[in-house]
């Protein structure tokens with residue numbers, strides 16, 4: 001089993017010819033939105049069907065790129081998530097899709113019998129669309145949070161923990177992501193405050209046990225962060241604790257928000273119904289309520305948000321799209 005960034009070094013970097021940019025003058029058979037495991041696997045299947053495929057995403061790899069250690073993707077052993085995503089990308093790139101990999105889709109609309117995807121001030125056309133836009137970290141909605149994002153407020157411990165070496169930090173959230181973030185940070189920071197608004201932690205017992213091994217972690221239960229304090233940079237948080245709701249301040253140089261994920265379904269609002277979590281509803285073949293619009297991976301209501309599930313759903317969405325394209329005219 002190979003691990004870390006050294007995974008399959010010969011394969012990584014073997015990118016082949018540069019990708020052709022997406023062409024606004026072309027009507028693609030299928031536009032795939034998102035280049036995480038779901039979108040890349042969908043593109044792979046569509047391209048192998050010989051369909052004119054455009055890949056549009058805000059970046060490659062999606063959430064997988066933020067995982068330092070993936071050990072449950074069949075066939076690859078322990079691997080750095082970014083290295084695994086790079087492997088996906090190279091495999092798809094070799095089939096020559098048109099691609100815009102730094103484009104945010106802002107709206108998806110009907111366009112006659114097909115679809116129009118608005119991104120970066122341009123519109124791209126597809127007879128079918130595969131939505132694979134995944135999820136993003138949820139925000140707290142606390143005062144000061146937005147203003148100080150990137151200036152002490154962070155959403156990914158795997159990405160940003162090293163920037164907080166030797167600094168007192170906070171983690172908001174007592175589920176798996178919060179516990180993992182606090183464990184990562186406890187190895188670097190002199191003190192880590194973990195805030196959880198419930199009376200117990202809700203992550204896996206094994207993670208909680210590991211967390212308790214760090215003497216520099218202080219867990220604040222029943223404690224809600226109501227404001228992030230600071231002018232230019234974070235200097236602390238104001239919290240409300242217990243049933244009485246007493247308020248106090250905790251001095252911090254960084255605060256990691258780890259309270260779950262929200263689906264990137266905004267571009268599809270108005271076009272199709274979303275479930276109460278904002279996820280796109282799909283049937284067993286990844287069809288949505290709109291003919292020609294398919295969806296896969298974490299943005300959908302399919303349970304178990306995992307890379308291998310997303311990739312499998314991407315394959316299903318592509319095959320459904322190919323079937324649908326085969327049976328219709330225009």
Ligand SMILES: Cc1cc2nc3c(=O)[nH]c(=O)nc-3n(C[C@H](O)[C@H](O)[C@H](O)COP(=O)(O)OP(=O)(O)OC[C@H]3O[C@@H](n4cnc5c(N)ncnc54)[C@H](O)[C@@H]3O)c2cc1C
Nearest residue numbers: 034035036037038058062063105134135297298305306307
């Ligand atoms: C820290 C962390 C660790 C994880 N560890 C594991 C693990 O060990 N094993 C495992 O199986 N799973 C793991 N997961 C879960 C796994 O990463 C996800 O289930 C998987 O990445 C979902 O794939 P996806 O393609 O559906 O969405 P995502 O990976 O979220 O990809 C979404 C794609 O859509 C793009 N996008 C989003 N909005 C837009 C827009 N408006 N316009 C254009 N593009 C857009 C993004 O840029 C990205 O390319 C982890 C997740 C995290 C956050």
